[in-house]
Amino acid sequence: MTPYEALEQHFRGINDLAHVFAVLYWDEATMMPLGGGPARANAMAALAGILHERKSAPAVGELLEATRSSADELSVWQQANLHQMQRAWISSTALPHDLVTAMQLAATTCEQTWRACRPSEDWATVLPKLESLFQLQREAAERMGEQQGLSPYDALLDAYEEGLRADFIDDTFADLKAFLPGFLEQVLERQAQRPPLPLPGPFPLDQQERLGRALVRTLGFDFEHGRMDVSHHPFCGGVPDDTRITTRYSDDDFLHALMGSLHETGHALYQQGLPAEWREQPVGDALGMAVHESQSLLMEMQVCRGRAFLNYAAGVVREAFGADAGDPVWSAENLHRHYTRVERGYIRVDADEVTYPLHIILRYEIEKQLFAGQLAPRDLPDAWNEGMQKLLGLSTAGNLKDGIMQDVHWFGGLFGYFPSYTLGAITAAQLFATARTEVAGLSDSIEQGDFAPLVGWLRSKVHGQGRLMTADALVRSVTGQPLGTEAFKSHLQARYLTG
Amino acid sequence: MTPYEALEQHFRGINDLAHVFAVLYWDEATMMPLGGGPARANAMAALAGILHERKSAPAVGELLEATRSSADELSVWQQANLHQMQRAWISSTALPHDLVTAMQLAATTCEQTWRACRPSEDWATVLPKLESLFQLQREAAERMGEQQGLSPYDALLDAYEEGLRADFIDDTFADLKAFLPGFLEQVLERQAQRPPLPLPGPFPLDQQERLGRALVRTLGFDFEHGRMDVSHHPFCGGVPDDTRITTRYSDDDFLHALMGSLHETGHALYQQGLPAEWREQPVGDALGMAVHESQSLLMEMQVCRGRAFLNYAAGVVREAFGADAGDPVWSAENLHRHYTRVERGYIRVDADEVTYPLHIILRYEIEKQLFAGQLAPRDLPDAWNEGMQKLLGLSTAGNLKDGIMQDVHWFGGLFGYFPSYTLGAITAAQLFATARTEVAGLSDSIEQGDFAPLVGWLRSKVHGQGRLMTADALVRSVTGQPLGTEAFKSHLQARYLTG
Numbered sequence: 001m002t003p004y005e006a007l008e009q010h011f012r013g014i015n016d017l018a019h020v021f022a023v024l025y026w027d028e029a030t031m032m033p034l035g036g037g038p039a040r041a042n043a044m045a046a047l048a049g050i051l052h053e054r055k056s057a058p059a060v061g062e063l064l065e066a067t068r069s070s071a072d073e074l075s076v077w078q079q080a081n082l083h084q085m086q087r088a089w090i091s092s093t094a095l096p097h098d099l100v101t102a103m104q105l106a107a108t109t110c111e112q113t114w115r116a117c118r119p120s121e122d123w124a125t126v127l128p129k130l131e132s133l134f135q136l137q138r139e140a141a142e143r144m145g146e147q148q149g150l151s152p153y154d155a156l157l158d159a160y161e162e163g164l165r166a167d168f169i170d171d172t173f174a175d176l177k178a179f180l181p182g183f184l185e186q187v188l189e190r191q192a193q194r195p196p197l198p199l200p201g202p203f204p205l206d207q208q209e210r211l212g213r214a215l216v217r218t219l220g221f222d223f224e225h226g227r228m229d230v231s232h233h234p235f236c237g238g239v240p241d242d243t244r245i246t247t248r249y250s251d252d253d254f255l256h257a258l259m260g261s262l263h264e265t266g267h268a269l270y271q272q273g274l275p276a277e278w279r280e281q282p283v284g285d286a287l288g289m290a291v292h293e294s295q296s297l298l299m300e301m302q303v304c305r306g307r308a309f310l311n312y313a314a315g316v317v318r319e320a321f322g323a324d325a326g327d328p329v330w331s332a333e334n335l336h337r338h339y340t341r342v343e344r345g346y347i348r349v350d351a352d353e354v355t356y357p358l359h360i361i362l363r364y365e366i367e368k369q370l371f372a373g374q375l376a377p378r379d380l381p382d383a384w385n386e387g388m389q390k391l392l393g394l395s396t397a398g399n400l401k402d403g404i405m406q407d408v409h410w411f412g413g414l415f416g417y418f419p420s421y422t423l424g425a426i427t428a429a430q431l432f433a434t435a436r437t438e439v440a441g442l443s444d445s446i447e448q449g450d451f452a453p454l455v456g457w458l459r460s461k462v463h464g465q466g467r468l469m470t471a472d473a474l475v476r477s478v479t480g481q482p483l484g485t486e487a488f489k490s491h492l493q494a495r496y497l498t499g
Numbered sequence: 500m501t502p503y504e505a506l507e508q509h510f511r512g513i514n515d516l517a518h519v520f521a522v523l524y525w526d527e528a529t530m531m532p533l534g535g536g537p538a539r540a541n542a543m544a545a546l547a548g549i550l551h552e553r554k555s556a557p558a559v560g561e562l563l564e565a566t567r568s569s570a571d572e573l574s575v576w577q578q579a580n581l582h583q584m585q586r587a588w589i590s591s592t593a594l595p596h597d598l599v600t601a602m603q604l605a606a607t608t609c610e611q612t613w614r615a616c617r618p619s620e621d622w623a624t625v626l627p628k629l630e631s632l633f634q635l636q637r638e639a640a641e642r643m644g645e646q647q648g649l650s651p652y653d654a655l656l657d658a659y660e661e662g663l664r665a666d667f668i669d670d671t672f673a674d675l676k677a678f679l680p681g682f683l684e685q686v687l688e689r690q691a692q693r694p695p696l697p698l699p700g701p702f703p704l705d706q707q708e709r710l711g712r713a714l715v716r717t718l719g720f721d722f723e724h725g726r727m728d729v730s731h732h733p734f735c736g737g738v739p740d741d742t743r744i745t746t747r748y749s750d751d752d753f754l755h756a757l758m759g760s761l762h763e764t765g766h767a768l769y770q771q772g773l774p775a776e777w778r779e780q781p782v783g784d785a786l787g788m789a790v791h792e793s794q795s796l797l798m799e800m801q802v803c804r805g806r807a808f809l810n811y812a813a814g815v816v817r818e819a820f821g822a823d824a825g826d827p828v829w830s831a832e833n834l835h836r837h838y839t840r841v842e843r844g845y846i847r848v849d850a851d852e853v854t855y856p857l858h859i860i861l862r863y864e865i866e867k868q869l870f871a872g873q874l875a876p877r878d879l880p881d882a883w884n885e886g887m888q889k890l891l892g893l894s895t896a897g898n899l900k901d902g903i904m905q906d907v908h909w910f911g912g913l914f915g916y917f918p919s920y921t922l923g924a925i926t927a928a929q930l931f932a933t934a935r936t937e938v939a940g941l942s943d944s945i946e947q948g949d950f951a952p953l954v955g956w957l958r959s960k961v962h963g964q965g966r967l968m969t970a971d972a973l974v975r976s977v978t979g980q981p982l983g984t985e986a987f988k989s990h991l992q993a994r995y996l997t998g
Contacts, residue, residue, distance in 0.1 A: 016545035019538060023526050024519060031530075035724035036741025039518060039778075046515035050549060225534035242535025279538075 003066035004074060007085055008281060010060060014088075015280045017051045019239045026237040026244050028108070030229050034116075041108035048104035055092035064089060077283060080468050084282035091159060094147040095140055103140060106133040107413035114411035115232055121400040123381065130377045130411060134370065137415055141371060153371040156416030161288030161423075163470050166368065169419050172426070173364060175485050176357045183489075184354055187342045187496045196337035197329045203254040203321060211254070211320035212247065212261040215313060219265045219299060220455045221245070222272050233408045234260045234349075236267035236296075240279055243268045254321075255338055256350065259300060266299030267292055269455060273463030284466045289417060291471045293424025294431060295462065301353045301425065302432040302491070303454070305339040307332070307499070308447040316449075340495060344392045346402035353425065354492060355392065362387040363407075363418040371415070380404045427475060429488035431462070434479045502565035503573060506584055507780060509559060513587075514779045516550045518738045525736040525743050527607070529728050533615075540607035547603035554591035563588060576782060579967050583781035590658060593646040594639055602639060605632040606912035613910035614731055620899040622880065629876045629910060633869065636914050640870060652870040655915030660787030660922075662969050665867065668918050671925070672863065674984050675856045682988075683853055686841045686995045695836035696828045702753040702820060710753070710819035711746065711760040714812060718764045718798060719954045720744070721771050732907045733759045733848075735766035735795075739778055742767045753820075754837055755849065758799060765798030766791055768954060772962030783965045788916060790970045792923025793930060794961065800852045800924065801931040801990070802953070804838040806831070806998070807946040815948075839994060843891045845901035852924065853991060854891065861886040862906075862917040870914070879903045926974060928987040930961070933978045 001009070024044055032040055064086055071079060110129040117126040141152035148155060150165075157164040213228060221228075226238065231246035238244035245264035249257045270286060278284030286292050303309050314332035317323070323330040342352045348359040366383050369375040375383055384404045385396045396403030409417055435457050436442055445453045461478045475483045500508070523543055531539055563585055570578060609628035616625045640651035647654060649664075656663040712727060720727075725737065730745035737743035744763035748756045769785060777783030785791050802808050813831035816822070822829040841851045847858040865882050868874040874882055883903045884895045895902030908916055934956050935941055944952045960977045974982045 012541075013545055016542040017549075019542035020519060020523060020546055023542075024522055027522050027526060031726060033722060033724055033726055033741055035721070036738070039738060039740040043515040043518035043522075046512055047519055050516075222534070223532060225532055227530060227532055239535070239538060241538040242532055 002070070003063045004070070004078065004082065007060070007063045007067065007082070010054070010057070010063070011085060011088075011282055012280045014051065014054050017047070017054065021047055021051065022237055022239050029233070029235065029237075030231040030244075030246055037112045038109075041105055041112065044108050045101045045105035049097055049101040052092055052095065052097055052100040055088050056095075056097075060085070060089050061093070077278065077468060080466075081278070081281050081283035084285070084467055087162065088282060090147060091144055094144045099136065099140060099143075103133070103136045103413065106136055111408060111412040114405070114408060118401060118405050121405060123400050123405065126405070126411065127378060133411075133413055134377050134415075137413055138371060141415070151371075153368055153416060156371070157419070160417055160420060161290050161471050163472055164288070164290065164419075164423075169364065169423070172423070172483075172485060173357070173361050173419075176422070177361060179485070179489060180354065180358060183492065183496075184342065184344075187354055190497065191342060194337065196341060197334050199253075199255070199329060199334075199338070201253065202251040205249045205251055207320050208249050208251075208254045208257055211317060212258055214316060214320070215258065216245070216261050216265045218316075218449050218451060219262060219269065219304075220451050221265050221268050225272060226268060228261070234264055236264045236271065238271070240271050240274050240284075243271045254317075255335075258317075259304060259339065260349075262304045263296045263300040266296035269299070269458065270295040270463050273455075273459045275464050275466045278466050283468065287462075287465070287467055287474065288471050289420035290423035290427060291462070291474065293420045294427035295424075295458070297353075297421075297425050298428035298432050298458075302428055303446060305336075305353075306446075306495070307336055308443045310336045310339065311447050312449040340499075342496065344394060346388070346394060346396060346399070347406055349407075354496065356425065357422045358391040360418050360422040362391050363409075367415055367418065423483070426485050426488040427471075427483060429491045430475060430479050430481065430483060430486075433487040433490070501569070502562045503569070503577065503581065506559070506562045506566065506581070509553070509556070509562070510584060510587075510781055511779045513550065513553050516546070516553065520546055520550065521736055521738050528732070528734065528736075529730040529743075529745055536611045537608075540604055540611065543607050544600045544604035548596055548600040551591055551594065551596055551599040554587050555594075555596075559584070559588050560592070576777065576967060579965075580777070580780050580782035583784070583966055586661065587781060589646060590643055593643045598635065598639060598642075602632070602635045602912065605635055610907060610911040613904070613907060617900060617904050620904060622899050622904065625904070625910065626877060632910075632912055633876050633914075636912055637870060640914070650870075652867055652915060655870070656918070659916055659919060660789050660970050662971055663787070663789065663918075663922075668863065668922070671922070671982075671984060672856070672860050672918075675921070676860060678984070678988060679853065679857060682991065682995075683841065683843075686853055689996065690841060693836065695840060696833050698752075698754070698828060698833075698837070700752065701750040704748045704750055706819050707748050707750075707753045707756055710816060711757055713815060713819070714757065715744070715760050715764045717815075717948050717950060718761060718768065719950050720764050720767050724771060725767060727760065733763055735763045735770065737770070739770050739773050739783075742770045753816075754834075757816075758803065758838065759848075761803045762795045762799040765795035768798070768957065769794040769962050772954075772958045774963050774965045777965055782967065786964070786966055786973065787970050788919035789922035789926060790961070790973065792919045793926035794923075794957070796852075796920075796924050797927035797931050797957075801927055802945060804835075804852075805945075805994070806835055807942045809835045809838065810946050811948040839998075841995065843893060845887070845893060845895060845898070846905055848906075853995065855924065856921045857890045859917050859921040861890050866914055866917065922982070925984050925987040926970075926982060928990045929974060929978050929980065929982065929985075932986040932989070 021044070024047065028040055028044070067082060071082060074082065106129070110126070110133045113126045113129045117123070138152060141156050144159070145152045145155035148158065150158060154165050157166065216228060217223065225241050226243035226245070229244065229246050230248055232248065234247050236243065236245045245261065245268050247257050247261045247264065270292060274286060275284050311332045314330065314335050317335065318325055318330045328334060340352070342354045344355055345351055348356070351359050362384070365387060366375060366380065369383070381400060381404050388394050388396050388403070435454065439453050439457045442453060445451070462474065465474060469477065472483065520543070523546065527539055527543070566581060570581060573581065605628070609625065609632045612625045612628045616622070637651060640655050643658070644651045644654035647657065649657060653664050656665065715727060716722065724740050725742035725744070728743065728745050729747055731747065733746050735742065735744045744760065744767050746756050746760045746763065769791060773785060774783050810831045813829065813834050816834065817824055817829045827833060839851070841853045843854055844850055847855070850858050861883070864886060865874065865879065868882070880899060880903050887893050887895050887902070934953060938952050938956050941952060961973065964973060968976065971982065
């Protein structure tokens with residue numbers, strides 16, 4: 001066995017453990033009864049510790065060293081795989097074992113506490129858990145940054161997407177901050193003249209579920225290799241051969257749950273479309289969180305909220321709820337008005353694509369201050385309120401549920417993740433603009449509920465590429481341009497001011 | 500840290516991994532989409548390998564050695580804990596790492612193949628998987644036997660219950676084989692005069708599920724620390740703080756699913772009642788599979804198929820299906836006739852308690868021959884048919900689905916497990932006979948749907964004892980007698996010939 005082959009074998013074992021972890025995580029979020037929480041937190045911490053042990057095993061360092069002289073003989077994919085192995089080795093050896101298990105334990109515990117505390121806005125109970133978790137996360141970020149010559153926050157960003165830096169985000173977000181407020185005013189004024197007609201509920205959950213499954217399948221989700229369930233906070237988890245999306249239903253509104261399912265399907269299609277021949281190796285993984293979000297947002301924002309898809313979906317929706325085809329309330333036009341409704345609101349996950357980046361900018365600016373030591377967890381409710389007033393003109397004072405306590409991310413230890421959503425949105429716009437020029441009859445096929453041409457293009461251009469190149473290189477290679485905000489702004493203008 | 504304390508810490512980590520394994524196993528059986536099978540089999544094999552590594556780590560041997568001199572200073576529970584650690588060490592060091600992972604991979608793969616092949620009776624496809632699995636299992640049994648001075652089959656029995664030997668089972672089963680055929684004839688003759696009235700279906704699944712959940716809760720299942728779902732083959736899994744029972748529904752019969760749920764609840768109550776202060780240590784585990792089965796069968800056979808419980812349950816059943824209290828079809832008497840109906844049948848899990856031991860004796864005799872080299876997996880369909888004709892007068896020639904392919908056990912690598920069911924049945928009878936003398940007003944409380952007195956007694960006498968003593972010692976201590984068939988035979992006579 002060559003050193004490279006020995007590395008592949010070692011990383012196959014790591015992939016097996018990552019599979020195990022993905023199942024545990026999904027189960028914790030969707031299935032686990034409340035009382036199982038503490039024991040589960042311990043079990044997940046133990047597992048995280050073993051994963052870390054395997055990733056940082058001295059043998060890996062030796063094998064990586066031994067491959068250096070013969071790297072030229074490897075194929076392009078093997079070289080990219082080796083590069084990902086090196087990345088895993090560097091970031092894992094930056095962290096001591098006890099920090100990794102403590103961080104996992106703190107994250108699971110804090111997330112469980114958040115779930116219990118959010119309904120009653122019990123900030124006092126969750127704050128100490130968040131403080132412990134943040135302290136461990138900061139220590140980890142500092143150590144990772146030191147090892148790689150990066151600031152702690154850049155080290156976190158880099159872990160979610162190789163090469164991503166705060167400088168780039170600063171520029172991108174400054175551009176959006178300059179564009180969005182004025183644009184938002186224009187859109188609000190225009191939309192005031194044509195409000196959507198209210199949809200008459202209630203919408204029985206079993207009908208919603210059947211509808212969701214039907215459209216998720218239309219997009220191309222493979223139920224032989226995946227499931228769809230209910231969870232507290234919708235997500236896409238599992239592994240490529242067993243991809244699991246979740247949603248949450250409410251019987252007085254079906255629009256959110258449905259679009260949430262289609263969003264997660266975008267993630268799932270990416271995961272199910274990762275290169276089959278590299279499934280067990282690091283190079284076969286998804287590229288990074290911004291590209292992952294680009295795949296969900298391409299489906300949700302570029303396609304499923306657009307007229308072509310809604311012309312198709314309106315019929316499926318009417319059939320699901322037994323509605324009359326002639327009723328304007330159930331028309332594609334009215335669904336489109338609902339799905340492109342722009343409003344200043346408190347909740348990120350309910351936000352339209354125009355105000356969404358403002359929610360992200362809020363979180364990004366707070367995160368940077370947290371890791372620069374300018375804010376502490378206890379300052380978060382006030383900082384949140386201040387930022388929301390500045391960016392969206394809304395106060396969250398005394399409204400923690402719809403303020404700082406609305407998102408799971410920080411309480412689950414995901415710092416540095418939020419920018420991915422907006423980077424994903426601009427990536428989605430740029431990729432989709434290219435798809436429109438390259439895929440013949442794209443709009444027509446979508447209007448007929450045929451996603452094969454679009455998914456085929458994504459499979460070849462994005463999904464099937466795994467981690468062969470960086471996100472930056474992929475975007476340049478597919479679209480011919482570095483990532484920027486132009487396509488996103490053009491999309492917004494076309495949909496909201498002229499569409 | 501003393502050597503004993505270091506061992507406790509090490510075994511806490513093993514317990515965490517066992518927790519992980521339990522979740523993976525449950526998920527595989529209840530949630531996993533078909534296409535996830537091969538990757539999952541690899542992941543579970545990797546996990547089994549790590550568990551084995553931890554159990555057989557040289558440090559464990561050294562620490563066990565180091566505790567020898569100071570074992571006297573330990574409490575009774577600590578000493579029993581140490582004894583269980585030694586047992587785990589001995590059985591795990593008997594097996595090389597590669598054999599453990601190969602066995603796990605073969606077991607998951609063979610079980611998945613069995614699931615796919617059973618409906619079409621595709622024996623040819625599953626046989627090679629079973630052959631590979633059996634070969635690995637036999638090698639493991641031989642190695643474990645060698646290490647402990649036991650025959651291979653005794654080594655398997657010992658793994659499911661410390662101290663259990665084929666000699667004891669031979670005597671016990673000989674006794675039942677002498678008693679049952681004549682007894683069965685008497686019962687069949689008596690029951691021919693009073694057949695049950697057919698229950699009019701269909702029984703909607705959601706009503707069945709609500710009914711099942713209500714009665715499972717009545718028995719004492721803690722839904723804060725557990726779940727109830729659907730699977731291909733009903734089982735009880737998970738961990739004490741998160742205990743998971745499964746069932747399977749059919750809309751033309753609710754009796755089987757309901758009693759199956761109550762059976763699994765007996766397992767679950769045992770698991771949820773294990774000693775809380777020893778939850779993370781080997782001594783806090785369930786005692787062995789015969790005692791585990793005794794807990795499910797005590798609930799199912801001794802209690803829930805009895806008149807007192809059915810007098811209570813009939814009202815709940817009628818309410819669930821909106822049935823009329825005056826209708827004799829829905830009376831407690833008619834439910835009792837259904838639930839005590841004796842019939843020679845093909846399927847073990849559908850068998851009544853009179854014919855059930857004959858199904859077990861069939862499997863036991865075949866297993867012994869397999870491990871003595873007198874039968875090979877390819878001989879199983881014929882051996883099965885022959886045994887069924889001899890024991891129950893039924894032919895399974897050309898009927899593999901209801902013959903050799905009916906049970907998951909061998910296809911999942913569980914050899915030496917079957918005797919537990921009948922040992923569990925006689926243990927249940929003996930324990931319940933004692934409970935009737937010790938728990939004041941037991942029958943009355945059950946008739947009122949109050950399980951607290953019975954479960955309280957079981958908690959103190961059985962569940963809360965963990966692995967403090969062997970099953971043999973526990974039965975002697977609780978009932979004042981070694982395990983025997985007398986209570987079981989008395990129970991059958993009372994219920995089927997005079998009741």
